[in-house]
Structure formats: C-alpha cells, structure tokens
Amino acid sequence: MTTATERSVPKPVFTDAEAGAKEFPDSTARKFNxxxxxxxKQTHYEDVTVEVxxxxxxxxxxxxxxxxxxxxxxxxxxxxxLKAWGSDRPVPERGPGSGGKGYDWPAHGWHEFRxxxxxxxxxxxxxxxxxxxxxxxxxxxxxxxxxxxxxxxNWTRFVSQHVGAWMHVDHGLGLYLFANANRRGPTNxxxxxxxxxSMHLIRAAQDLALYQLTLSEEVEGFDGTAHLxxxxxxxxxxxxxxxxxxxxxxxxxxxxxxxxxxxxxxLIGELFRSQLVMQAAPxxxxxxxxxxxxxxxxxxSERDLRYTKALYELLTNDREFAEHNCRILNGWLANWVGLTxxxxxxxxxxxxxxxxxxxxxxxxxxxxxxxFAGIAEDLGLEIPKELEx
Amino acid sequence: xxxxxxxxxxxxxxxxxxxxxxxxxxxHYGTDYTFRKAQKKDxxxxxxxxxxxxxxxxxxxxxxxxxxxxxGNMFRQVQERWLEWQKLFLSIIPLPEISAARAMPLLFRxxxxxxxxxxxxxxxxxxxxxxxxQQNLKRLYMNNYIDPAGFNSSLRNFQNDYCGTIxxxxxxxxxxxxxxxxxxxxxxxxxxxxxxxxxxxxxxxEAAANGDYLLPTVFHSVQSDESRHISNGYATLLMALxxxxxxxxLERDLRYAWWNNHRVVDxxxxxxxxxxxxxxxxxxxSYAEMWRRWIYDDYYxxxxxxxxxxxxxxxxxxIEEAWNQIWNKGYVHEVAQFxxxxxxxxxxxxxxxxxxxxxxxxxxxxxxxxxxxKWWENYNRLSTPNGHHPIVAEDVDYQYPHRCWTCMVPCLVxxxxxxxxxxxxxxxxxxxxCRWTDAEAFRPVYQGRNTPxxxxxxxxxxxxTLYHGWNWADVVQDMGFVRDDGKTMVAQPHLNLDDPKKMWxxxxxxxxxxxxxxxxxxxQMTDEERAAFHASYVxxxxxxxxxxxx
Numbered sequence: 045m046t047t048a049t050e051r052s053v054p055k056p057v058f059t060d061a062e063a064g065a066k067e068f069p070d071s072t073a074r075k076f077n078x079x080x081x082x083x084x085k086q087t088h089y090e091d092v093t094v095e096v097x098x099x100x101x102x103x104x105x106x107x108x109x110x111x112x113x114x115x116x117x118x119x120x121x122x123x124x125x126l127k128a129w130g131s132d133r134p135v136p137e138r139g140p141g142s143g144g145k146g147y148d149w150p151a152h153g154w155h156e157f158r159x160x161x162x163x164x165x166x167x168x169x170x171x172x173x174x175x176x177x178x179x180x181x182x183x184x185x186x187x188x189x190x191x192x193x194x195x196x197x198n199w200t201r202f203v204s205q206h207v208g209a210w211m212h213v214d215h216g217l218g219l220y221l222f223a224n225a226n227r228r229g230p231t232n233x234x235x236x237x238x239x240x241x242s243m244h245l246i247r248a249a250q251d252l253a254l255y256q257l258t259l260s261e262e263v264e265g266f267d268g269t270a271h272l273x274x275x276x277x278x279x280x281x282x283x284x285x286x287x288x289x290x291x292x293x294x295x296x297x298x299x300x301x302x303x304x305x306x307x308x309x310x311l312i313g314e315l316f317r318s319q320l321v322m323q324a325a326p327x328x329x330x331x332x333x334x335x336x337x338x339x340x341x342x343x344x345s346e347r348d349l350r351y352t353k354a355l356y357e358l359l360t361n362d363r364e365f366a367e368h369n370c371r372i373l374n375g376w377l378a379n380w381v382g383l384t385x386x387x388x389x390x391x392x393x394x395x396x397x398x399x400x401x402x403x404x405x406x407x408x409x410x411x412x413x414x415x416f417a418g419i420a421e422d423l424g425l426e427i428p429k430e431l432e433x
Numbered sequence: 434x435x436x437x438x439x440x441x442x443x444x445x446x447x448x449x450x451x452x453x454x455x456x457x458x459x460x461h462y463g464t465d466y467t468f469r470k471a472q473k474k475d476x477x478x479x480x481x482x483x484x485x486x487x488x489x490x491x492x493x494x495x496x497x498x499x500x501x502x503x504x505g506n507m508f509r510q511v512q513e514r515w516l517e518w519q520k521l522f523l524s525i526i527p528l529p530e531i532s533a534a535r536a537m538p539l540l541f542r543x544x545x546x547x548x549x550x551x552x553x554x555x556x557x558x559x560x561x562x563x564x565x566x567q568q569n570l571k572r573l574y575m576n577n578y579i580d581p582a583g584f585n586s587s588l589r590n591f592q593n594d595y596c597g598t599i600x601x602x603x604x605x606x607x608x609x610x611x612x613x614x615x616x617x618x619x620x621x622x623x624x625x626x627x628x629x630x631x632x633x634x635x636x637x638x639e640a641a642a643n644g645d646y647l648l649p650t651v652f653h654s655v656q657s658d659e660s661r662h663i664s665n666g667y668a669t670l671l672m673a674l675x676x677x678x679x680x681x682x683l684e685r686d687l688r689y690a691w692w693n694n695h696r697v698v699d700x701x702x703x704x705x706x707x708x709x710x711x712x713x714x715x716x717x718x719s720y721a722e723m724w725r726r727w728i729y730d731d732y733y734x735x736x737x738x739x740x741x742x743x744x745x746x747x748x749x750x751x752i753e754e755a756w757n758q759i760w761n762k763g764y765v766h767e768v769a770q771f772x773x774x775x776x777x778x779x780x781x782x783x784x785x786x787x788x789x790x791x792x793x794x795x796x797x798x799x800x801x802x803x804x805x806x807k808w809w810e811n812y813n814r815l816s817t818p819n820g821h822h823p824i825v826a827e828d829v830d831y832q833y834p835h836r837c838w839t840c841m842v843p844c845l846v847x848x849x850x851x852x853x854x855x856x857x858x859x860x861x862x863x864x865x866x867c868r869w870t871d872a873e874a875f876r877p878v879y880q881g882r883n884t885p886x887x888x889x890x891x892x893x894x895x896x897x898t899l900y901h902g903w904n905w906a907d908v909v910q911d912m913g914f915v916r917d918d919g920k921t922m923v924a925q926p927h928l929n930l931d932d933p934k935k936m937w938x939x940x941x942x943x944x945x946x947x948x949x950x951x952x953x954x955x956x957q958m959t960d961e962e963r964a965a966f967h968a969s970y971v972x973x974x975x976x977x978x979x980x981x982x983x
Contacts, residue, residue: 052714052716052717054641054642054643054712054714054717056510056644057510057512057644057711058509058510059509059510059511059512059513059644060509060579061508061509061510061511061512061513061516061578061579062506062508062509062577062578062579063508063576063577063578063579063581064579065579066579066930066931068580068921068930068933068936069582069916069917069918069921069933069936070580070581070582070585070916070917070918070921070923071579071580071581071930073581073582073585073916073917074575074576074581074585075585076572076575076585076586076587076588077585077586077589078586078587078588078589079588088569088572091568091569091572092564092565092568092569092572093565093568094588095588095589096527096528096531096564096568096588097528097531098528098588098591098592098601103588103589103592103593104592104593105592105593105893105896105899105912106595106598106892106893106894106896106899107891107892107893108605108609108891108892109598109601109602109605109841109890109891109892109894110602110605110606110608110609110610110615110888110889110890110891111609111610111888111889111890111891112462112609112610112888112889113463113610113611113877113885113886113887113888113889115889115891117605117609117891117892118605118609138893138899139893139898139899140898140899140901140950140953141898141899141900141901141902141903142899143899143900143903143907143911144593144899144900144911144912145911149589164561164565164569165492165561165562165563165564165565165566166492166496166565166566166569168558168561169485169488169489169492169562170489170492172481172485173485173486173488173489175485176481176482176485176486177486179482180482211449212449212451215449215450215451216451218554219541219550219551219554220458220541223537223538223541223553223554223557224458224459224461224538224541225538226534226535226537226538226557227461227535227536227537227538227539227608228461232531235531235534235535236531236561236565239534239557239558239561240558240561242554242557242558243481243554243558246481246551246554247481247485249446249449250446250449250480250481250482251482253445253446253448253449254442254445254446254480254482256445257441257442257445268445269448271448272448275451276451276454285454285455286454286455286456289453289454289455289456289457289458290455290456292453292456292458292459293456293457293458293459294459295459295461
C-alpha cells in the first residue's frame with residue numbers, strides 16, 4: 045500500500061474582495077480621477093496612456109530626480125520651439141515647507157493632445173498583425189497564381205530598383221526620426237503616437253525588403269541588390285535621400301514630425317506610392333506591389349497623418365500661442381517645401397521607365413500638391429510660394 | 434515563418450540600413466564611452482512580419498485570462514493584503530516601462546551598429562506594450578476589486594508619494610545622463626537582466642498564491658519579451674568591453690547600477706513578497722531565498738562572473754554586501770517596518786501581521802521576532818483610532834529615520850548611515866555606496882578623468898522637507914490621499930472596511946504634532962551637535978530602536 049503525502053500548495057480562500065461587496069467611502073469611485081477626459085467620458089485609451097509620463101508642473105512634487113550633464117531632467121518643453129498655453133509658466137519651485145502642489149491639472153496645453161487613433165498596445169499589435177498577415181497572404185496568393193510571370197523585364201527592373209529604394213526612406217525615417225523623437229515629446233500621448241508611427245515605417249521597410257526577398261526567389265533574373273545602387277547612386281533618388289537625411293538631422297522634435305508628416309510624406313511619399321507605383325503597377329500586370337505599398341499608404345493617410353493633424357491643429361488654435369505657432373509652422377512649411385519640391389521633381393525620370401505609363405508626372409504632382417495644400421489649409425497655415433517652384 | 438526563413442529574412446533586412454551621405458542624424462545624447470564600429474549580431478533575429486502576430490497572440494491569451502478572471506469571480510478569492518500593495522506597485526511600474534521605450538534612442542547615435550538598432554526599436558515598442566498592458570491591469574483591479582481607492586488616483590498619488598519617488602529612479606535612471614550608463618548599463622545590464630527576475634517572475638508567483646492569477650498572466654507575458662532586451666544589453670556590453678578606455682566607466686556604472694537597483698527593487702519587491710502575502714507555508718521560498726536563486730546564482734554567478742575574462746570589473750564586494758544587507762541586516766524587514774510606520778503618508782492599506790506571520794518570519798529569518806515582533810504588535814494595537822495617534826507619533830521605540838540622499842530609501846540599517854557635506858548641504862546616505870554614487874560617480878570628473886556626459890542627481894530628494902512644519906492632516910490633503918467623503922483617508926493601517934469608526938480620518942491627524950524634516954533639522958545643528966547626533970544614530974537599531982545609553 046502506498047501513502048500519498050499532501051502536496052504543499054497554496055489553499056484557495058474565500059475573501060469576498062470583489063467590487064460591491066461592501067459600502068464605504070470611495071467604494072464606488074471606479075474612475076481614474078487624476079485627469080480630465082477629452083470628451084465626456086474617459087476612454088480606454090486615455091486610461092492607459094494619460095499621465096504615465098509625469099510632469100512637475102502639476103503633480104510631480106519632488107521634481108525630476110535624474111538630470112543630464114546640464115542638470116535638466118525629464119522632458120523639457122523647450123525641446124521644441126512650439127508652445128502650448130501655459131508653456132511659459134515656470135516650473136513650481138518646491139523647497140522646505142512648500143508643500144507639493146503645482147498648477148491645477150493639466151497645467152499646460154500639451155496635455156490636451158489625444159491621439160485620434162487611440163493607439164496603445166492592443167490596438168497597435170492588432171492593426172500591424174492584420175497588415176502583415178494580409179501582406180503575406182497577398183504575396184502567397186501571387187506566388188501560387190504565378191502572377192510574377194506576367195511582369196515585363198522593365199517592370200521587374202523598376203520594382204527591384206525603385207520600389208526597393210523606397211524601403212530605405214522608411215527605415216531611415218522610422219528609426220532615426222520617429223523612434224528618436226519618442227524620447228522628445230512633452231507627454232505620453234505624444235510619444236506613444238510617435239513610437240507607433242515609427243513602427244509603421246519600420247514595418248513597411250521590412251515588408252518591402254521581404255517582398256524583395258520573395259521576388260529574388262520567384263522571378264528569374266530579379267536583382268535583389270539593385271535597390272542599393274539606386275539608393276546610393278541613381279540621380280533620381282539623390283534628392284529624396286538628401287531630404288530624408290536632412291529630416292533625421294533636425295534637432296527640434298516638433299519640426300521633425302511636422303516636416304516628415306505634413307510636407308515630406310504628402311509631397312514625396314504619396315507622390316511615389318499612390319501616384320506612381322500604385323498607378324503604374326496594374327497597367328504593367330502587377331497586382332501585388334500595390335497591395336504592399338498600399339498598406340503603407342494606409343498607415344500614413346489614415347493613421348499617421350490623422351494624429352499629426354490633431355497634434356498641430358491644437359497648436360495652431362492654441363488659446364495663448366496660436367500666432368507664435370502659426371508663424372513658426374509657416375516658416376517650417378516654406379523651408380521644407382522649398383527643399384522637398386526639387387527632390388520630388390528629381391523623381392520625374394521614374395515616370396518614363398515602365399512600359400505602360402502611369403498618369404503624367406505633372407498631373408501626379410499637381411494632385412499631391414493639391415492634397416498637400418488641403419492639409420496645410422486644414423491646419424490654418426499658408427500655402428508657401430515654394431510649392432510652385 | 435520557418436526558422437530557416439526567419440534567418441534569411443533577418444539577413445535581408447540588414448540591407449535596409451545605410452550610411453548618411455549628405456547629413457548626419459541629430460545627436461541629442463552624449464556618452465563618455467567610445468565605440469568602434471563592429472558587426473555585432475542581433476542574436477534574436479526578430480522580424481516584424483513574425484513579431485506582430487506573435488505579440489497579438491500573446492495579447493489574446495492575456496485578455497482572454499482577464500475576461501476569465503472576471504467571469505470566474507477571481508476577486509472573491511483575492512487576498513486584500515496582497516492587492517493593497519499592488520496599488521503601489523502598479524502605480525510605479527508603467528513609468529519604468531515607458532521610460533525604457535524612451536531610452537532606446539539614447540543608444541542609436543552612440544552604438545554604431547545598425548543591426549542592434551533594429552533590436553532596440555523592437556524593444557521600444559515592447560516597452561510601450563508593457564506600460565499600457567500594466568495600466569490596463571490596474572484599471573481592471575480598480576473596476577473589480579473591493580476597494581478602488583488608491584487605484585483610482587494612482588498616477589497622481591505615485592507622483593506625490595515618497596515611495597513613488599523611490600520607484601521613479603527605476604525609470605529616470607534609464608533616460609538621462611550618460612547615454613550608455615543610463616540606457617545600457619543601468620537599464621539592460623542590471624535592471625532587466627538581474628532584477629526583472631524578482632519583479633516579473635518571483636512576484637507573480639506570490640500573486641498566484643494570494644488568489645490573483647491576473648498579475649502572473651500579464652507579467653509573465655511581459656517577461657517573455659525581456660530576453661530580447663537582455664540580448665540587446667549583452668551585445669552592447671561586449672562592444673563597450675572591446676575598448677579598454679571604457680573599462681573604468683563600466684566599473685563605475687556597474688557599481689552604481691547594481692547598488693541602486695538593490696536598494697530600490699529589493700526594498701519594494703522584498704516588502705511585497707514578504708509582507709503582502711498570506712501564504713505562510715514553511716516550504717515556500719522567502720524573498721531572501723528567491724534572491725539567492727534568481728539574482729545571486731542566475732545573474733551574478735552565471736551571467737556576470739563569466740564576463741570577468743573580457744575585462745569587466747565586477748563589484749563582488751557590493752554583491753556580497755547586498756546579500757549581507759538582506760540576510761544579516763534585515764534590509765527588507767526594515768523597509769517594510771518603515772512603510773508601515775509611515776502608512777498615513779501613503780495610498781494603500783497595510784494589514785497588521787498576525788501570530789501566523791510571526792511564526793513564518795521566525796522560521797525563515799531566525800531572530801526576527803526579537804527584532805521586529807514587538808513593533809508589529811504595537812502596530813496591531815494602534816491600528817484603529819482609539820484616542821491615540823498613528824504609530825509614527827506614538828512612543829514605540831522607533832526613531833524616524835533620515836533619508837538617503839541618493840536612493841531615497843531612508844537610512845534604515847542605522848549602523849551604515851554616512852553623513853557628508855556635499856554641494857553645500859549636509860546629506861545623509863544609507864550606505865557608503867550611496868555616498869560614493871552622489872559625491873563621486875555622478876560628477877563631471879571621475880577619478881581624475883573628465884566625464885562631461887555623466888548625469889546629475891537633482892530634485893527635492895527628501896520628501897519630508899517639502900512638508901517641514903506642516904500638520905499631518907494638511908500633508909495628506911495636499912497630496913490628495915483622501916476618499917470621496919472628503920475626510921476618510923485612502924491609507925489605513927488595517928483592512929477593516931465594515932466599520933466607519935475604525936477608519937482614520939483627517940480629523941485624527943489634525944491632533945498630531947507637526948511633521949519635521951530630519952534633513953532640515955540636521956542642517957540647523959552645530960558641527961558638534963551633528964557629530965553627536967551621527968554617533969547616536971549609528972548606534973541605533975535594529976528595527977529603528979533608539980540607541981541605548983552607553
């Protein structure tokens with residue numbers, strides 16, 4: 045006969061510690077009470093993002109604890125020259141006997157920004173997982189249908205060189221502009237939206253790179269390294285590359301996001317993706333590339349541009365600094381449009397490369413200029429004369 | 434994706450990086466380390482095509498468990514003693530997580546290896562995941578646990594409370610100062626590689642033993658991302674070791690990061706695990722036993738020591754001293770006692786210890802009762818208002834401690850307290866290692882070497898000083914730790930919610946003597962008084978006892 049020794053495990057205990065079991069002060073106070081929602085009710089997104097990044101202007105009574113070598117800690121508001129109401133008020137000084145109070149929440153207008161996409165972990169993984177699944181499915185379906193056999197040598201070359209070159213733009217901006225900027229914004233809502241934007245671009249770059257890998261395996265004679273030569277030496281790409289590199293060199297995070305998403309993406313990104321690749325591909329027997337490039341286009345036009353507009357609209361309508369912000373943004377607009385338009389025009393030779401031609405470059409460029417002008421007007425900004433150069 | 438295709442895909446995405454030809458990316462963050470370009474491989478070969486669906490699947494499991502917990506009435510079995518401490522933990526931890534995301538750009542311009550940048554970008558978005566999934570867990574607790582007070586005001590409380598301030602080092606240390614010190618050594622080499630074991634593995638196990646299986650669900654999902662981050666840190670460390678000029682800085686940073694993590698994480702997690710549990714089975718591991726296994730054996734002996742042959746100077750003395758603090762000097766018990774002494778300045782309820790707890794402590798830590806038993810009996814006796822003050826203002830032979838200027842945990846192991854005049858102020862430190870951190874490590878010159886990128890310790894570092902001379906009721910009101918009737922405190926030194934008369938209110942605090950900042954008083958003393966005070970302080974303890982007459 046064997047005897048079983050009792051295993052040592054924690055025992056379940058009935059504690060009745062569930063909501064509503066008793067009534068006492070605060071027993072029904074089941075909302076985060078440290079911030080005001082943008083609309084009538086607090087959203088799930090707000091609950092998981094607002095106030096995670098502290099601010100000594102309202103609650104952070106002991107201030108930042110670690111500083112850089114110059115003694116500044118946290119997220120200085122002057123990492124951009126843009127301002128939201130309250131930005132110029134000094135950080136409350138606390139010392140012996142001062143108490144801990146700062147200004148009433150939110151203390152300044154930066155905290156009023158909410159990402160209209162309501163991005164947090166659940167939404168960003170769901171969205172991006174869906175995109176990569178769809179992209180995979182599209183490529184797989186094309187492989188099974190032998191769709192790449194329809195491609196002419198010219199189109200094959202176009203995809204290897206020019207669609208391939210674009211992934212370098214995505215990768216560079218994703219890492220060195222957007223991921224970099226996720227340390228720079230004044231609130232968690234800004235930095236989370238920016239981090240998600242970064243992942244869209246890095247994912248899009250990888251989508252294109254892996255697409256190239258598939259094509260190298262599926263299409264005879266497909267040169268999987270041609271994108272490097274195009275990016276490094278093709279004169280048509282050097283203007284884009286110069287602007288992309290210049291974007292990663294911007295010190296001010298507010299300028300970097302603005303220049304990338306308000307100027308560069310509409311005038312060059314959409315010009316290349318929507319007006320060239322997605323227009324030309326079907327006429328050249330390619331129904332796959334537009335779905336991959338289109339996924340990135342959707343990232344930008346439906347999500348990244350959306351939060352960008354919300355971010356800057358708040359500033360151009362700011363109750364204290366609207367004029368200041370508009371002046372600066374108009375200056376940035378003129379400067380970056382002036383740099384971007386020549387780079388866009390330098391892409392013009394690409395329009396003549398496919399056998400079946402897309403819409404004319406000038407018509408395509410007119411469309412994106414018109415789209416860009418609409419974005420600028422929505423933000424209350426002036427259309428710079430540099431657009432017509 | 435098959436393993437083979439992942440390897441090929443990872444190889445392909447290496448073609449994405451490019452050297453700037455026209456403009457150099459902005460460099461916002463400096464370091465005193467030097468790196469040579471080297472082709473260190475990203476060991477995990479993560480590609481977003483497989484990464485996003487993997488994370489989504491992990492989310493499905495977490496959120497499925499969350500639904501199951503609510504449908505299955507998990508909160509009917511959750512120990513309040515445990516959940517109350519989560520009000521502190523879950524107010525702190527989303528900030529370190531999101532700070533780790535913000536830390537990644539500190540490495541881009543300083544670590545010249547594009548392959549590692551890919552891993553760092555994935556770590557960035559992992560950390561966004563961790564921060565928001567933890568906020569979501571707290572939201573679920575707020576909605577479903579019996580007492581939402583403290584959860585509902587979580588992030589304001591955390592930003593005002595001295596425990597939150599202690600915890601914030603485990604976030605701000607990642608994002609400021611020398612980029613490599615912060616984002617690599619402090620964050621990935623020490624915090625993630627060593628201390629996430631106790632944070633995200635040991636503590637969830639204790640949660641499960643207290644009826645809460647959601648904390649393990651969320652935190653094990655988080656921990657499954659940490660191996661990626663540990664690899665990021667390891668690759669950067671090997672690159673740093675390749676340059677001998679970095680060895681002095683590595684030695685400095687490892688000493689600072691190790692000691693600070695020990696002071697902060699062991700204080701908090703040790704308290705949660707030892708004093709937040711109702712599981713008093715004699716064969717369940719104590720925090721000291723967990724620490725020995727997870728940190729001493731797994732981290733120190735298996736991870737750090739093998740790096741010695743590459744020239745890394747390992748702080749053997751501080752690792753042994755951390756163990757000495759935990760095992761011989763009662764560090765965790767001293768901290769828990771202090772948190773309970775100051776219950777009124779916090780935003781969670783602290784359950785008194787019972788005979789069953791005493792028996793367990795005595796079994797696991799022989800001699801515990803002689804040191805701490807009497808004080809906890811007093812805590813129990815004074816837990817409901819009955820004409821007396823909260824324990825901090827009663828005569829229970831407990832000397833209110835001085836703050837450590839560096840780690841901001843008070844100087845609880847009295848004999849180790851060090852005093853120094855630094856930057857024109859008399860400061861107290863809990864240990865010589867903390868004095869060294871402030872007075873020597875965080876300086877623009879280290880051992881005669883210019884370290885212009887090293888950060889600074891800033892801020893109002895003693896909480897008590899902000900409220901010097903204030904009435905306690907005003908202190909608590911100023912911090913906002915009051916329930917919705919406008920008078921009952923969020924914090925209570927017991928778990929009884931049945932009888933309103935047993936709950937402390939602002940009126941009870943109004944009768945207390947005013948709060949005094951030990952540091953303000955220290956700086957008002959003459960040199961002789963200060964020397965005498967120090968001589969007496971270091972003869973005090975254990976358990977906060979005043980020094981006995983010689």
